[in-house]
Amino acid sequence: MYTEKINAGANLNNNHQNNQNSRLKILIIDADHKYSQRLSGYLQSLAVEVETSPDLPPTKHADQWLKDTILIVSNQPGEANIIGQLQLLKSAGRNLTVIMLTSSLSANHYLTYLQAGLIDHICSRHNLASVFSAVRAEISCRQLKRENEIYFKNLTRLKLDHSRHIRKSLELEEIYDTTVENLMTALDLRDVETFGHSQTVTKYCQVLARLLGITQATRLDNIRKGSLLHDIGKIAIPDSILKKPGQLTSDEWEKIKLHPTLGFGLVKEMKMLAEVGHIILYHHEKFDGSGYPRGLKGQEIPPESRIFALADALDAITSHRPYRAERDFCTAKEEIIKNAGSHFDPQVVEAFCSVDIEKWERIRYETTRLIPSFEEYQPLLKNKKSAQGS
Template identity: 55%
Template sequence: MKTKKVLVVDPLEKRRRRLASFLRELAYELTEVQDIKQAADKLLGVNNFSFLIFNCSQLDSYQVGLLRSIHSFNPRLSIILLTPQDEPYLGVELINKGLIHHLGEPENLSGLYAVLINEQEKQELRYKNDLYLKELRKLKREQERYLKKADILEEIYDTTIENLMTALDLRDVETFGHSRTVAKYSQVLARILGIEEKEKLDNIRKGALLHDVGKIAIPDSILKKAGSLTEEEWEKIRLHPSLGFGLIKEIKLVPEVGNIILYHHERYDGTGYPQQLKGEHIPLEARIFALADALDAITSYRPYRKERDFQVAREEIIKNKATQFDPEVVDAFCSIEISKWEKIRFETTRFLPQYEPWIKSAKSR
């Protein structure tokens, strides 16, 4: 253990020497002075004292001021006042002012040693606590940097998804804006069905945005074909959920996102694709998305038919309850007035009207 330095202040030389001798025998390193002024000269500058022990029964205002300066300049210094038991007032005053840590009696050397041991343990605890606080502040700074980087990466990830889906929508101009619209419908349905967790709702949004990412691998000759598709071409179209899942499974892919991409064409009665899952074997987020996807498809323009209104969409969805769609999801959809679904669509696609004439004219050529 490192030797602790003690500064002893006592105007009486005999008593001071007795105390110094006692402490040296206990392996403390001693410095002796006669008064608080001499102590201040040693302590109001760079020093490595651990303890100040001073013996007195009274201090004037100047001396109290010096003690206050010593205390402020040496926050780790343990200050011990030795005063007769029948003169406790000075000690009580200094304790109340927060200028000393312990009181002792000049003649009770064993008691003073116990005080020193106690203060030494407190100093070591304070030192360890300071180290812990320093490490905690360091960890906090690192966490803040990590969170900042995570936020930046999340923003880049979201922007990448948005840009990717915009590119896909523009590739198939008749469905421009489709991904954003079904993403909003899916989140609204999810909340009606009791999904309130922010992260899960955001994952459903991301899955909806990425649901048709597999169409990247479908040739334009099939994707943009004006006439009816052959059975062979339909087989290729039906591959896009699996292709999409395979394309992005290596990146940041949470279950909700992957489930929507892979299972969004499954049907509640088990006649969908790619795995012919039935009922609740289809993940809930995929069942939610299937209805949202159909709602937007029915109410959007297609080159082979005009867009239909939400009343027609509602009737069509109810008609396919328990066959194409989960009955609970249909009930959730029907629990909201048609005008509110129309408002959701308008707010999601209000930047699109300028594109619609171009889309229609491009497809009519």
């Protein structure tokens, strides 16, 4: 088959456009060589490689030969033969577009082939402007398709990256959570009298927060972390003070009172605990302003810390201490009601009283049932010490 290459990317003003169309080829099939030349010249500004040939190419190797091609078919004798051949080319050529130029033959026939998908555009042979516009529309359509493919490829990659990041941050959050819980368990184990205290107050706080209308998952999670970590500052208080069985001197008491500020200092630089610091810092503030470290009053104290103050006291009253026995939940309730407005926010007290005392008892049982009781733990501790001594 005779083909003539007219303008293999000739005189391109727009390199970008050239790159975009570098794979695309236009093949003009017309028996009239002069017409082919004229049409080629007309299409030159589209910056695509144009070839001409008097005959349709053979179907053999059409899959390679007509790959990414716009085939302009014009002035071919024998309509039926052309259609049969086009059918074969269309099924063999990859990414092949057929533009049919009609002259004397009936446009109605070509319309049928157009509807059947055999040809993609029909133009008048003599109207070069309409041929130009069909080729340009085809080029734009291919560019759009290509951009779309790239867009979807990038989107899929972004989606993958995104889910990888989510998975990583979930893993990190899990590690953080475990670290927080382990830290508090370590602190609880250090101080046998407050064994399980953090877990219990955390659960109390969650119940109270929901009763007071706090439902946002992140806020509830911050309350959980803040409650677990509330006494983390005690890590910096020496055992001789923290575990002193007798009365504390005023100096020792002043040191103990530093633990909210020390705890706040520990967590404030940790990104995932940024919203938790205030619960730790203000967990010993009292509603009437008589608490520490700042002596804040009423609404000046963050709601989370006001909730926490009641939960902390409830667990302290109902827990064993070396200097006093534990008291029951009814006594704790009376004590809390008595201190509404002084130690505790009256609204938090109201929320606490709206729940049956058995529910608070059940929470305490659930959070401490796997932990040995104080009486059970003492012999374990003695055995461990004697084993270490021997």
